[in-house]
Amino acid sequence: MSEIKDRGYSNPDVLVTTEWAANHLNDKNVRIVESNEDQLLYSTGHIPGAVHVDWTKDLNDQVRRDYLDKKGFESLMSRIGATSGTTVVFYGDKNNWWACYAYWVFQLFGHKNAKIMDGGRLKWEKEGRELTREVPTFTKTAYTSPERNDAKIRVFRDQVLEHVKKRLPLVDVRSPQEYSGERLHMPEYPNEGALRGGHIPGAKNIPWAKAVNTDDGTFKPASELKKLYQEENDLRPGDNIVAYCRIGERSSHTWFVLTNLLGYKNVRNYDGSWTEWGNLVGAPIEK
Amino acid sequence: MDQFPQKLKELLDLFSMLSSEQERIDFLISYSDKFKENPDRIAQLTEENNVPFCESGVYVWAKKQPDKTLKFYFAVQNPQGISAKALTVILDQTVSGENPEKILNIPDDLVFKIFGQNLSMGKNMGLSGIVQMVKRKARQSLGSGLR
Numbered sequence: 001m002s003e004i005k006d007r008g009y010s011n012p013d014v015l016v017t018t019e020w021a022a023n024h025l026n027d028k029n030v031r032i033v034e035s036n037e038d039q040l041l042y043s044t045g046h047i048p049g050a051v052h053v054d055w056t057k058d059l060n061d062q063v064r065r066d067y068l069d070k071k072g073f074e075s076l077m078s079r080i081g082a083t084s085g086t087t088v089v090f091y092g093d094k095n096n097w098w099a100c101y102a103y104w105v106f107q108l109f110g111h112k113n114a115k116i117m118d119g120g121r122l123k124w125e126k127e128g129r130e131l132t133r134e135v136p137t138f139t140k141t142a143y144t145s146p147e148r149n150d151a152k153i154r155v156f157r158d159q160v161l162e163h164v165k166k167r168l169p170l171v172d173v174r175s176p177q178e179y180s181g182e183r184l185h186m187p188e189y190p191n192e193g194a195l196r197g198g199h200i201p202g203a204k205n206i207p208w209a210k211a212v213n214t215d216d217g218t219f220k221p222a223s224e225l226k227k228l229y230q231e232e233n234d235l236r237p238g239d240n241i242v243a244y245c246r247i248g249e250r251s252s253h254t255w256f257v258l259t260n261l262l263g264y265k266n267v268r269n270y271d272g273s274w275t276e277w278g279n280l281v282g283a284p285i286e287k
Numbered sequence: 288m289d290q291f292p293q294k295l296k297e298l299l300d301l302f303s304m305l306s307s308e309q310e311r312i313d314f315l316i317s318y319s320d321k322f323k324e325n326p327d328r329i330a331q332l333t334e335e336n337n338v339p340f341c342e343s344g345v346y347v348w349a350k351k352q353p354d355k356t357l358k359f360y361f362a363v364q365n366p367q368g369i370s371a372k373a374l375t376v377i378l379d380q381t382v383s384g385e386n387p388e389k390i391l392n393i394p395d396d397l398v399f400k401i402f403g404q405n406l407s408m409g410k411n412m413g414l415s416g417i418v419q420m421v422k423r424k425a426r427q428s429l430g431s432g433l434r
Contacts, residue, residue: 037407044319094342
């Protein structure tokens with residue numbers, strides 16, 4: 001894979017290489033954060049000094065379906081020993097799917113000094129780099145966060161309904177089987193947390209993982225991403241775009257790609273996603 | 288009514304006594320560490336044996352033994368699928384060698400009992416899919432669809 005700076009991204013600084021991470025393991029201004037789909041993975045071995053941020057326990061409100069609030073975010077940042085000046089580098093399994101989700105949640109609180117380690121765990125492991133089971137401890141910090149600001153990058157169901165009425169672009173980043181609704185109805189298996197299958201009317205199906213190279217988990221160069229999103233699916237940088245999946249985690253990966261790698265200015269993530277839409281009484285559905 | 292497998296019952300009793308989340312994690316990882324690739328796995332990676340909804344690429348197949356019990360085999364394609372590896376080792380150790388009637392009585396909330404309440408919905412679906420596939424194989428064996 002080519003150097004990050006040569007891939008034509010609008011904001012190449014949002015990515016760091018595994019080598020960069022390896023050279024900053026002892027950098028006090030850098031906090032490496034692992035976020036995974038598999039909650040056991042961190043404990044089997046992680047990058048030395050990396051702290052675990054688990055989305056179910058650390059990023060979600062533990063009662064309501066929502067993300068943590070200002071107080072919760074300040075507490076999280078204090079626990080991981082981060083200040084407003086700390087560069088937070090996310091990485092994880094599944095081609096950085098959950099790393100991008102954590103990155104997106106951090107942006108709700110305006111922590112701009114955040115990056116993704118290109119290739120995630122897969123690339124780090126393939127390169128034979130060190131993993132440890134030693135869990136780091138940090139001196140607690142006093143982190144002051146602004147109130148969570150959902151307006152710019154998050155969207156709610158009523159806004160999505162208006163979006164549909166105006167025939168504005170939507171991206172469904174789930175698998176084709178989820179998009180069509182066929183997967184919801186397989187016998188003997190649990191449904192996907194929704195009573196109805198299908199997709200939001202007008203949504204284009206661009207599975208999130210098409211943005212990464214499967215061999216090492218790195219992001220594809222801008223030329224290939226533009227071909228996918230612009231040429232093949234007619235999504236333009238100035239468009240008002242809503243991305244969704246099942247609960248908003250895979251779509252945060254696509255949000256990251258469109259916003260940070262291709263420079264789209266108006267992409268929002270609908271984290272209610274199909275588990276909300278597929279259960280909403282009277283919501284329009286297309287199959 | 289047949290009870291579900293005794294070894295599984297004993298294991299669930301053990302899980303219910305764990306005093307902390309970290310203890311549960313360590314326990315599960317000790318199971319995942321025992322996962323071994325099956326040498327015959329390639330021939331069995333068929334659509335019929337693939338677990339839907341599981342992000343770790345899990346395959347399950349079963350062979351009926353002369354005494355009518357079932358021996359299960361598992362493949363996990365994702366090397367980072369630690370939870371899937373742990374569950375398949377647990378199922379192999381506690382369910383393989385049991386008769387299909389007992390296997391069908393495995394509780395529906397098995398995944399919850401083993402992994403606890405902090406499991407995400409997607410993960411729960413994938414892991415529950417593995418258990419459902421095991422039960423499907425048991426059902427097939429009773430209907431003579433399994434050799």
